[in-house]
Amino acid sequence: MSNLTFNPVMQSPLHHFNLKTKQQHVDGSKGVWANEMPLLGYISLRGNAQNALFTKAAKKALGFALPILPCSLISTSWGCIYLLSPDEWLLVCDRELRTELQQKLEAALVGIHSQVIDNSGGFTTVFVQGKNASDVLHHCTVYDLNALTIGKVVGTTFGKTSVFLHQHNNGYKVIFRRSFADYIWRYLERSALPYDFGIANLGSS
Amino acid sequence: MSSRVIHKHSRVDFSKPLSFTFDGKIYQGFAGDTLASALLANGVKTIARSFKYGRPRGIVGAWAEEPNALVQVDVGARTTPDLKATQVELYDGLVAARTSGWPSLAFDLKSLGGRFSRFMPAGFYYKTFKWPNKFWPIYENIIRRAAGYGKSPIEPDTETYDHKHHHVDVLVVGGGANGLLSALLAARSGLKVLLVDDQSELGGYLLSMPNVTIGNLYARDWVAKIITELSNSPNVTLLERTTAFALHDMNMIQAVELVQDHLPHHERKPEQRRERMHRIRAKQVILATGAFERPLVFGNNDLPGIMTVSALTTYFNRYGVSCGKNAIILTSNDLAYQGVADLAEGGMNITLIDTRANINPLWAARFAKLGVTIYPGYGIDQALGSNAVTGAKLVKLDSIKMSASINCDIIASSGGLSPTVHLFCHDGGRPQWKDNVLAFVVSATGRANAGIYCVGAVTGVFGLQESLSATCETITEMLAALNKKVESDDLSFNTDEINCSPAHAIFRIPTTAKAFVDFQNDVAVTDVELAVRENYRSIEHIKRYTALGFGTDQGKLSNVNGFAIAAEMLGKTIPEVGTTTYRPAYTPVSFGALAGAHVGDTFEPRRYTAIQAAHNSRNASYETVGQWMRPWYFPKPVEDIHAAVNRECLAARNNVGILDASTLGKIDIRGKDVREFLNRIYTNAWNQLAPGKCRYGLMLNEAGMVMDDGVTACISDTHFLMTTTTGGAAGVMSWLEKWHQTEWPELEVYMTSVTDHWTTAALVGPKSREVLAKLCSDIDLSKDAFKFMDWRDGTVAGVPARVFRISFSGELAYEINVDASYGHYVWEELLKAGAEFGITPYGTETMHVLRAEKGFIIVGQETDGSVTPFDLDMAWAVSMKKPYSFIGKRSLARSDTARTDRKQLVGLLTDDPNFVLKEGAQLINSDNITPPVPMLGHVTSSYYSAFLGRSIAMGFVIDGIKRRSDEGNNIVYAWADGKAVKVKIASSVFFDAEGARHDV
Amino acid sequence: MFVINCPHCNEPREEEEFHYEGEAFIARPAEPETQTDAEWGDYLFMKKNPKGWHWEMWGHSAGCRKLFVVKRNTANHAIDGAWTLTEARAAYDAEMAKI
């Protein structure tokens, strides 16, 4: 039985739209550009922000202090930390860094009431940019994007479901659960139609 | 085209002729026309037949107040019924038709009824068609057909719609003089301003008043100057053709924009919307919604050729259309005078009938110069003419003495202005009657604390100069509250208006002829009289009895006259009678605009698993479970659902099947108190479950009723993984959080949803171990090493996996969980590995049959929120000994839940093994179905079991558990489709009660 | 279509982001087994349902998923405040003490 050899293949939640084959160099020709940032690493972290043991241990493992202000995020050398709730964070990094990050956290948090979960299969991210990016998102979400300053992340609605949103490179990142990916992408495409919608090549994110 | 007046003020572009079709005839109009102005220019007078009596009707208004001119615009997929011709912008190639007057406009069958109209008073339908009950559908059909409103499109709309959310400092509703001024002042202070106006051009009534000057500028130049400044302000957005139709709590305004319905078909872009709904959250709302002129009520006032003075003036000044040569103007106020002067200057012969005995001398002098004949203190008893107005019979009001008749081809009347108070009142505000202006008005700053300000005619200030000054004051106050200063030094509000003398409080002129209050609903003065005579006292009741103010115009012209006439008959004042309630929508809104982008594949979120593409490639039929799209069955060519399900069931029982179970909710729960937490949430006990083991759990709500179930695994003493039903996942997650956050914050647990992270493939059947063994070398799969209700970590097809040996079918089975990124890959590997065993993918239907054969319940199918674990015969899943009184426990002992003769879940078997009972069939005690028949319960699940070679069913029966083992009393009848079928109550476990099949 | 200030996210958000969780401060009886059917029935089913000010729980479902307490006027949808579950009880008790 030890002679089993496999070549596992990963698919991102928006795999079936073949975005890679449709992507274009970003220029001024379209009002809105978007694409999926596929197969990132996502780690859910729960803990008590008032517990210094917890925050210190997390800082030691992550190299950065957890953001604790409402709706805040920080960028780190390895990715991003989003505060989703007073006792809940989402860490987003390259997929290759995920296991190490998770193990470091788990090791640092032994004996401290907390929860560390690999949720990488369960999320994806789409970036939206271009001169009409906020117009398009105002068709999709009830949140006032003028209030979405740099360094802020909000959980809000998107069509009839919900997402996390923050500013990113003169545009926005939209983070959401895998099973809603098809709906969210179609809703985004439909909403962007009047502004002319392009699939951006990934380098432009 | 003889009635066109080409003058410099007209907003119509006479260099751009357009052709359009109305009722099959081709006409010509010009860019800038509405359908109504173009029809009037072409001499089309009769445009509708009335609702109840089939009387000919013409255009009365010039905008949203129009009650008669309802038209069907466009054909096929784009057709829209009941648009007001007064609001339809003309474009080249427009096709429109009447909506009323079946079978033809010129001859309406109901006009025969008109002769007998004394037999059709208010309440006629209620009284006449009430009995017998069963004939109502027939009556309704005929009445609706005769009523002759337009036709809904029957083809799918080819155009698209959407919604847009706005968050602004200031929303100005209305782009007339006062709305523009408000927007300008707000914009100058740096606030983010949005102005919406429902017309194609900003300016409001100033577009109909070209000869008025404001600060030495002609009205149109004043408008143009403000628009230029607003357009150049980056903090201002102007939305034309956008009707604010609702004002909700905390200044949420809904507005619908007609994006390209005014364009000829070839200019409409497929990527642009037809309509867009704007949802505007505004810190301050400025209502500059203006007013509509209401007509006076007199005899035969519904004849085509009778309109309001403001409409007649608007058609003349704005659209360059002269609606007649010899006009009779009937007025009770000075507000109509400027229009009269413009018309007379433009060459119309005018007879002015003023209900007041004294005419303002400044105006009298001006009218004398213009050759206007004046009858002071007179009214119109009735209009003359049969299909169009040809004259009027005058009456001297102080003596009620009939006077001579005068010939004319148009009559226009003015009873004063009715402010457009609708939005102010949508969220509970009420208008106040003001005697000095004879109108229900709203207060400029009365709701300033809610951020609602009102300016212009809506506040009852009707003079232009006076209203502009008042607007400036109101906006200054608004800005002061925001610590901002108004910049208005460069603005002059001086106009050349002649001051108004008081208006006459008159709403109708008594007459023996038929006098209509509400044209659209054919409500006459006599109908209001009748309602009062029949003792209706509340105006809301009078409205409903007579239909006053209903319909697509919502009584914009008729309401105040109706209230006043009711007040007169009730012997009350108008404010004592009050108004009816103003509700959204202000004007009709299309379903398309309401739906927005929530159509087609984005109608509702459709959730897919990572294996979706694999299911598509195997021809899955889908069913929705919650928001999930789950494979229902996988038909091979020529198979129907029954054949496919039979094949899938036999494969799982005899060889191996595979099910996508990824949709089950999965919640990761961690902390030192996790066992206690589960003890409280579930009915059963969790203290003894060892790491590596799983257990089935039943969740109750606090009323003791089953709300969810699933298998929960112990990962470690402080770490459990809960699974929930597919449809219940989000609800259970909130449920756990709710109890933790509100009642048990001291319990150290965190829970996080991992539903989306895992792909779950259930490998089911006697060959499942052999299949898994081909892909998994690091888990000992042998019977004793990996027991039923155990889980193990390992790799499957080279991917880290968590494998549960659990079974929802009674077969040997493994649920394989992998990171969803690998889900599709692992699924295909499992199918490849299983090919030699005939592995068969199956869907939810086969899953249902397999579990029913074993008597396993499905929450939501066997349960409906009124079912306890004992009703389900699942006492084994309830631990009454746990120290903490788990959720729902106390309720199980309530007198009603504790009864032993409740409806209980049992198996049901028909005599005929091929007869499949209908789910939902009522269970009764005998085959006598003559009512009344006592209902004992119903069938919850029913299938044909290919494996057992017979039909099986489950259902609830009163006292079913006792009757199941009572040979003499175990027969009931299932009643469906008019037939009662004999059924034997049996065990719901239809085979392998000892569980031998999974214990291998 | 009102706006609620989520005390955890610390900013006003549209109603669509929230779900209603019923009347606030209905504590679960500490000893359910000693309750009479009538007492237990009151706990389960009897709600104040006032016309006017009402203390109620809302959950920020599209945002932070926390439950919190809102004082809302059921007659006109005015909102007088929103508190976290830990702060709310004190605010409620202070107001009850005034009555």
Ligand SMILES: [Zn+2]
């Ligand atoms: Zn929140």
